[in-house]
Amino acid sequence: MATYDLLVIGAGPGGYVCAIRAAQLGLKVAVAEGRATLGGTCLNVGCIPSKALLHATHELHEANHNFGRMGLVVPQPQVDWARMLAYKDEVIGQNTTGIEFLFKKNKIDWLKGYASIPAPGQVALNGETHEARAIVIASGSQASTLPGVTVDEEVVVTSTGALSLKAIPQSMVVIGAGVIGLEMGSVYSRLGTEVTVVEYLDQITPGMDAEVCKQFQRLLQKQGLTFVLGTAVQGVERTAAGAVVTHKSRKTGKEDRLEAEVVLVATGRKPFVDGLGLDALGVQMTPRGQIATDAGFATSVPGLYAIGDVREGPMLAHKAEDEGVAVAEILAGQHGHVNYGVIPGVIYTTPEVATVGQTEEQLKAEGRAYKVGKFPFMGNGRAKAVFQGEGFVKLLSDKATDRILGCHIIGPMAGDLIHEVAVAMEFGASAEDLARTCHAHPTFSEAVREAALACGDGAIHA
Template identity: 70%
Template sequence: MASYDVIVIGSGPGGYVCAIRCAQLGLKTACVEGRDTLGGTCLNVGCIPSKALLHASHMYHEAHENFTKMGIMGKSPSVDLGKMMEYKADTIGQNTKGIEFLFKKNKVEWLKGWGKITEPGKVQVGDEVHEAKNIVIATGSDVAPLKGVEVDEKVIVSSTGALELKKVPNKMIVIGGGVIGLEMGSVYSRLGAEVTVIEYLDRIVPGMDGEVAKTFQRILKKQGINFVTGAAVQSATVSRNKAKVTYQLRKDESSHEMDADIVLLATGRRPYTEGLGLAEVGVAMTDRGMVETDKHWQTNVKGIYAIGDVIAGLMLAHKAEDEGMAVAETIAGQAGHVNYDVIPGVVYTTPEVASVGLTEDQLKEQGRAYKVGKFNFMGNGRAKAVFQGEGFVKLLADKETDRILGCHVIGPMAGDLIHEVCVAMEFGAAAEDLARTCHAHPTFSEAMREAALACGDGAIHA
């Protein structure tokens, strides 16, 4: 029976980061993973492969829409989806092998198989039982089911199946107007599919700044994606390799049908805790099926911790990573900490959408006095040069103190631009601090400075 200071169950972004940090802090560490490759959902069938396809499909779009405008002439390229999938697979391989290298470098042992906690301090993997002073549950999440819609990963697919399609569908229905649905819908729309998004709420990307969401939907519609909002999907059936989706409009309860070659179920995810033995060990769960933890990420069973998608909070890889590092530091006797008020969210379409902190709706609900600094990318020279002048930066600051409360961006490289505001918020900066910081010209980042200037005496290029 092998003995460790820490056994981490799951090698996704939360799990592998936690394991590496534990090892770096001098703890004898093992990580349990049943897949053939490390990295969890994110690296294998989530974040990384979807970004590869988003990049490839964007290049295809650029070749068809913008190359001739720049004087790049020649025959328009066609899509070889098989080759594109090979590129995606190679991208996955480079990243998962990278995690395996980091495990070896940091002396983290990979326990290959599916883990089960048999009692506090003991984890069974296959036929072997391993002892650990501390156990960290980092098993992530799985696709949330929808009544009346059965995924077969052939015609009705989850995000996993959408990453493995053999051909570009003529018609695709996406159930759910959240991040996953919009990203994958964007990929296949660019490649030539007629894409329709059906969303239960009256708007897409719930929780996002309202003005950004409205602009986002308008831009995606302009790109060719159709939207049916305020609609409850009642069923999706398959006949002769074709799908039929039935939905009801909430405003008048009228029923409608729509046909498609592929239906993507993208209504969210749920914690994955199956087979872990949590009930037998006595680990408390929430009403929503999440592992219940205290402010130090410890469950009600001493020595068992949980992080990432299996606990409350945003289901984001980087949130899990932060918790992984914090738990490792806590176990090592340090003061692990996560600032949940400064966790960015990104949609990797074109344009990208990114946000951090509070939205205007939240500030209004709180009755807090605030000011808005807004700058359109059409005033940014670099954005216009690359045909990405649509969108804007919106900076929110406290009306009295000028402290930055949130930022919402729709435009080029938004997912990278948001982080200067994250750093600013982490250190309690004011909008004026950002406005007085020199930004290189010409860069997209100048739009961030202009929005900060707009919180004061006014933007220069507006």
């Protein structure tokens, strides 16, 4: 039996970051992980491999549609699917082995196996029991599905199966118009697949800024994706040619059928706590099946903490990382904290979509007086040079104080641009502060400054 200051269950972004930070602060740390590789869903079958395929297919799109416009005359590119998947796997390997190196560097023990918690302060796996002053559950999440839908990861797949299909399908139905569905739908659309996205609600990317959603859908339709909104999936049936999706309109009640070679179920994710023994421990759960915690990430069981997808909040890798750092610092006697009002969200399609802070709809709902500064990328010289001038930056600030309340971007490098605003919000900056900061020319970031100027006397290039 080994004894640790901290034992983390799960080596995803939340778990491995928590372990590294705790080790940096002098704690004796171990991580229990059942996968053959570290990094969790994100590095193995989520964020990282999907971005590799998004990058590869974006380059394909550029070669097919924009190379000629730039005077680059090349033969029509051919897709070698096996080599593309091998490239994706190589990217995964580089990242997961990197985490192994960091564990060795920080003297963190990797306990290989799926863990359970038989009693407070104890973690059991592989027939051994380890004691720890603190245990952090960072076991992540798993894909959720729908009644009447059986996933086989061959024809009816989650994002995991979609990352390693044996062949590029001629047609695909994506159930769910959220981040995962739109990213993977975009990948296969660029590869020539006929993609239809089915969504229960009346808009894509539920919860995001409505103006961004409208523009985003229009641009994705222009790229070839088809949307069926406001409809409820009734079931998915395997056929000799693939599968049939039956869905019913929420407005008219009319049923319809969609046939496809592959069906991607992208209806969100749910906490993965199977086998941990939380019921027997008496761990309090939320009505949504998440682990209930206090502001310090502590559960109802002394010495047991939870971070990331298993607790409340957005299921985002970087949110889990911040929580991992915070709880490690708390356990080391410091004052760890996460500002949940400044957690960016990004969709890595082309164009990218990024958001931080409140939306206009949220501000209206709470009756807050605000200003809107908006600037189109069509007014940005760099964006036009790379054929990505169809998006915009939308900045929201308090009407009385000018303090930045939120930002919503659809356009080139939106996922990187949003962090300028996130930093400004962390320091309580005003739109004028951002507007008066010199930005290099020509850069995409000038569009952010112009949106900030639009909150005042007006943008220069609009």
